[in-house]
Amino acid sequence: MSNLPFIDLAAQQRRIKPAIDAAIAKVLAHGGYVMGPEVRAFEGKLAAFGQAPLALSCANGTDALALPLMAWGIGAGDAVFCPSFTFTATAEIVPWTNAEPVFVDVLADTYCLDPAALEAAVVAVKAAGRLKPAAVIAVDLFGQSADYPALKAVCDRHGLKLIADSAQGFGCTLNGHHPIHWADVTTTSFFPAKPLGCYGDGGAVLAKDQGLWNLMDSLRVHGKAVAGDGIDTGGHDPKYLNTRIGMNSRLDTIQAAILIEKLAIFPEEIVLREAVARRYAAGLAGSKAQAPKVIEGGQSVWAQYVIEHPDRDGLAAHLKSECIPTAVYYPAPMHIQGPYAGFERGPGGLPVTEAAAGRVLALPMHPYLEAADQDRIIGAIRSY
Ligand SMILES: *Cc1c(COP(=O)(O)O)cnc(C)c1O
Numbered sequence: 569m570s571n572l573p574f575i576d577l578a579a580q581q582r583r584i585k586p587a588i589d590a591a592i593a594k595v596l597a598h599g600g601y602v603m604g605p606e607v608r609a610f611e612g613k614l615a616a617f618g619q620a621p622l623a624l625s626c627a628n629g630t631d632a633l634a635l636p637l638m639a640w641g642i643g644a645g646d647a648v649f650c651p652s653f654t655f656t657a658t659a660e661i662v663p664w665t666n667a668e669p670v671f672v673d674v675l676a677d678t679y680c681l682d683p684a685a686l687e688a689a690v691v692a693v694k695a696a697g698r699l700k701p702a703a704v705i706a707v708d709l710f711g712q713s714a715d716y717p718a719l720k721a722v723c724d725r726h727g728l729k730l731i732a733d734s735a736q737g738f739g740c741t742l743n744g745h746h747p748i749h750w751a752d753v754t755t756t757s758f759f760p761a762k763p764l765g766c767y768g769d770g771g772a773v774l775a776k777d778q779g780l781w782n783l784m785d786s787l788r789v790h791g792k793a794v795a796g797d798g799i800d801t802g803g804h805d806p807k808y809l810n811t812r813i814g815m816n817s818r819l820d821t822i823q824a825a826i827l828i829e830k831l832a833i834f835p836e837e838i839v840l841r842e843a844v845a846r847r848y849a850a851g852l853a854g855s856k857a858q859a860p861k862v863i864e865g866g867q868s869v870w871a872q873y874v875i876e877h878p879d880r881d882g883l884a885a886h887l888k889s890e891c892i893p894t895a896v897y898y899p900a901p902m903h904i905q906g907p908y909a910g911f912e913r914g915p916g917g918l919p920v921t922e923a924a925a926g927r928v929l930a931l932p933m934h935p936y937l938e939a940a941d942q943d944r945i946i947g948a949i950r951s952y
Pocket of ligand 1: 628629630631654655657658707733735736756757758759769770771
């Protein structure tokens with residue numbers, strides 16, 4: 569029996585290889601490896617796709633989360649509310665800024681941030697008085713939109729910034745709107761395995777506000793002087809006139825060139841992912857494996873297809889013996905991991921997160937998963 573891939577990046581590459589080769593060759597020919605023309609061209613296309621006025625590319629999806637926090641001046645004494653059932657980076661960037669994450673539980677059906685739990689956590693932090701609520705990071709976990717209308721209402725009530733961490737969900741919509749419709753910024757990652765990935769590391773922030781874009785542009789290039797700083801550059805490169813402490817977080821031109829080609833087929837790939845998800849749901853109906861639920865009005869980009877099963881580890885071992893790879897996202901939520909265990913949690917703790925961590929199992933998922941291979945996966949699950 570042949571081993572199935574968990575994510576088949578080679579199938580996508582076979583499809584667009586000539587275009588990718590030509591795009592890379594063009595960058596090698598012009599030599600603008602850092603902040604070359606493809607970077608700005610890609611940012612324009614990305615903003616248009618994501619229904620955002622502006623997009624700013626950066627080195628990875630982790631920096632994409634840090635940049636708006638830094639630009640907003642979030643720091644010591646501030647609370648940033650986020651889920652614990654997520655990839656590390658969502659919480660990791662909060663202590664970078666000297667602020668503290670406050671972990672909030674998720675909804676049992678979608679695994680996205682629970683608006684009621686968020687409200688309770690904000691109220692509790694305010695009452696305790698040690699930290700000042702500053703921002704919320706919602707995660708479009710496994711590819712689907714968080715409940716932004718409800719989350720945005722909480723943020724408005726308490727004057728909080730809202731970040732949509734769409735590293736897994738970039739391209740998802742809710743009632744036809746991308747998360748930026750509600751969020752102050754949307755961030756994403758172009759790590760190769762994400763729905764829109766490049767051939768290395770990359771990330772981006774979608775924004776609505778030119779002033780914020782300028783600040784993040786400064787921060788991604790070592791705090792260079794930008795419009796709004798009121799600096800007379802005297803004809804010097806603003807890169808050497810530093811108006812704040814920044815970092816080095818640029819998207820390589822070659823990656824931007826690759827992403828232009830990948831973005832061109834991304835809408836069609838979302839349709840293909842949806843078809844794969846539907847086949848799974850139909851095939852698993854009535855089995856012990858519980859298919860994932862999508863928020864009403866939501867279109868997931870299906871970064872992962874995550875089932876719940878009462879004997880998750882037994883099923884994973886069975887599938888492995890049938891040459892079918894699976895993965896557990898995430899076996900240990902952030903709030904129980906050593907470096908994060910000391911941070912605060914919403915009132916009532918995170919029982920939904922802790923229960924989900926023991927039951928979830930991600931199945932092979934990518935736009936080019938063939939029906940026959942999928943039938944094999946479904947059959948193996950049903951026979952367990
Ligand atoms: C992948 C991911 C990130 C970080 O992206 P990198 O490009 O790997 O730095 C952040 N948040 C979530 C939810 C992710 O899945």
